[in-house]
Amino acid sequence: MAGLSVLPDRLKRSIFSFTWEAIRHRGEKVDWVSLVWFKGHTPKHAFHMWVTQQDRLPTRARLATWDPCIDASCLLCDGCAETRDHLFLRCSFSEQVWHLVTKRLSYRPTLFHTWTAFGDWLSSSDSTCPTTLRWLAAQATIYQLSAERINNHLHNTTSSTPQKILNDLDRLIRNSILARKKRRKFRGLMQVWLKHF
Ligand SMILES: [Zn+2]
Known part of the structure; x- marks a missing residue:
């Protein structure tokens, strides 16, 4: 990651975002209800994802449209x-x-430049990663990024590193899989999640 961080943003994008935009299927409407409220979802992550999908989170750009004094x-x-x-x-x-x-x-490092591309990636199916694990990880990632923003930056405490976020995600996802291990769609997910640990 140290190598990645020293690259200019534009170069980074061109390398890593080989990107989902180029290979995604266009034109099909994403069924966000199914993506968010899938069987075995983690309630707080799914609720947060639902609010995010609706673009209802109080991001600073939204707050600034109501109050121009807000940075x-x-x-x-x-x-x-x-x-x-x-x-x-x-x-x-x-x-x-x-x-x-x-x-x-197990994917090539992938970036999403738009919410539409992100939704298309979530709703696609492939043999690389079970959709349930992709949805679980995506919701947990969005949740953790939000938590990082609030806890570490808004309250001026020490900020985390991307690796620390991944470590926290790892714990959350392992716990979610273990708690649902008897469900059919969760069988085998732990092996996939630990494959590149
Ligand atoms: Zn930023």
């Missing part, structure tokens, strides 16, 4: 307006987290 810059990178898509998908910090998470799911 709209991103609390994670301080470099761009904090919209939903920037915060969770295009922020340099979030990109590093997705880089680690998609590797853990």
Whole structure:
């Protein structure tokens, strides 16, 4: 990751976002209800994902539209307006987290430049990673990025590293899989999740 962090943002994008945009299927409407409220979802992660999908989170860019005195810059990178898509998908910090998470799911490091592309990736099916694990990991990632923003930046405490976020995600996902191990769709998920540990 040290090598990744020294690359200019534009070069990083061109390398890693080989990207989902180029290979995704276009034109089909994403069924967000099924993606969010799937059998075995983690309630707090699913609820947070649902609010995020509706773009109802009080990001600083949204708050600034109501009160121009509010600084709209991103609390994670301080470099761009904090919209939903920037915060969770295009922020340099979030990109590093997705880089680690998609590797853990056995994909080539993948980035999502738009919420539509992210939804298409979630709703696609392939033989690389079971959809249930992808949905579990995606919801937990969005949740952890939000928690990082609030806990470590808004309250001015020490900020985490992308690797620390992945470590926290690892614990959350292992716990979710273990708690549902008797469900048919959760069988074998732990092996896939630990494959690139
Ligand atoms: Zn940012």
